Amino acid sequence: MTVRELTEKQLFHVVNMGNDTDREITKVFCCDLLSIAMGKAPADSAWVTVMGNVNTIAVATLADAACVVIAEGAAVDEVARIRAKEQGVTVLATQEPIFDAALRIHQELNG
Amino acid sequence: MEEAIRLTYDVSPEDFTRAGEASSDVKGKLKRLGVPPDAIRKVSIAMYEGEINMVIHANGGRITVEITPQQIRMVLADQGPGIPDIEQAMQAGWSTAPDEVRNLGFGAGMGLPNMKKYTDEMKIDTVLGVGTTITMTVNI
Ligand SMILES: Nc1ncnc2c1ncn2[C@@H]1O[C@H](COP(=O)(O)OP(=O)(O)OP(=O)(O)O)[C@@H](O)[C@H]1O
Numbered sequence: 739m740t741v742r743e744l745t746e747k748q749l750f751h752v753v754n755m756g757n758d759t760d761r762e763i764t765k766v767f768c769c770d771l772l773s774i775a776m777g778k779a780p781a782d783s784a785w786v787t788v789m790g791n792v793n794t795i796a797v798a799t800l801a802d803a804a805c806v807v808i809a810e811g812a813a814v815d816e817v818a819r820i821r822a823k824e825q826g827v828t829v830l831a832t833q834e835p836i837f838d839a840a841l842r843i844h845q846e847l848n849g
Numbered sequence: 850m851e852e853a854i855r856l857t858y859d860v861s862p863e864d865f866t867r868a869g870e871a872s873s874d875v876k877g878k879l880k881r882l883g884v885p886p887d888a889i890r891k892v893s894i895a896m897y898e899g900e901i902n903m904v905i906h907a908n909g910g911r912i913t914v915e916i917t918p919q920q921i922r923m924v925l926a927d928q929g930p931g932i933p934d935i936e937q938a939m940q941a942g943w944s945t946a947p948d949e950v951r952n953l954g955f956g957a958g959m960g961l962p963n964m965k966k967y968t969d970e971m972k973i974d975t976v977l978g979v980g981t982t983i984t985m986t987v988n989i
């Protein structure tokens with residue numbers, strides 16, 4: 739499933755549509771601590787977190803995550819939105835808890 | 850790419866909204882140079898962790914990156930407080946990050962371990978009250 743295909747399923751609200759939306763999502767990854775995500779998030783993963791600040795966007799770019807999903811209705815602040823647009827990072831959002839959001843993606847991936 | 854390419858970045862202190870910009874810039878340049886994605890990812894992760902540590906723990910500093918066809922070498926120099934016990938600082942989970950940055954998601958104590966894990970060579974020179982210089986190399 740590509741990032742675009744995930745957004746088209748309308749499971750999540752689209753905060754920012756990134757550049758590289760044809761890339762394949764390989765895995766789901768959950769963690770709120772940035773340097774754990776940095777070290778462990780697989781490249782091309784969908785990263786689910788409640789941290790909606792600019793540092794999440796930086797880590798997603800540098801660790802090569804396919805997209806970010808902000809769960810629990812957590813706020814995505816303005817600086818983060820701007821950076822996501824600049825860096826072309828796809829950011830999605832949902833009211834669902836982290837586990838439920840991740841499970842949905844997992845189910846779509848393993849269809 | 851015949852000669853070495855040298856890039857220099859000043860990392861401004863206490864600005865989390867800009868932290869990561871030097872690493873992002875290097876990532877973009879390495880991509881355009883056609884460096885293999887695997888090496889780019891290693892450099893990106895290691896440099897970001899070092900860059901953010903300079904912001905959080907050392908009042909900023911300066912990063913020099915040297916790119917040759919064989920390797921990418923990063924030198925991160927700061928004039929912060931220095932690291933009293935390198936072995937302890939290198940331990941996964943050890944962190945002295947203050948609460949306000951923990952609230953942003955920092956403070957897992959995994960930055961230095963990530964830098965070690967994603968580079969082929971890493972050296973820390975530190976003097977208390979003078980500063981810290983971290984040199985990291987990723988082979989291409
Ligand atoms: N440049 C530096 N100057 C002074 N102390 C440092 C520097 N870099 C790291 N340290 C010390 O080493 C500790 C461990 O660093 P590390 O990057 O592993 O974790 P952290 O920055 O606290 O949290 P995380 O990186 O997981 O968000 C820091 O908490 C700090 O005490």
Ligand SMILES: [Mg+2]
Nearest residue numbers: 898902960961
């Ligand atoms: Mg750190």
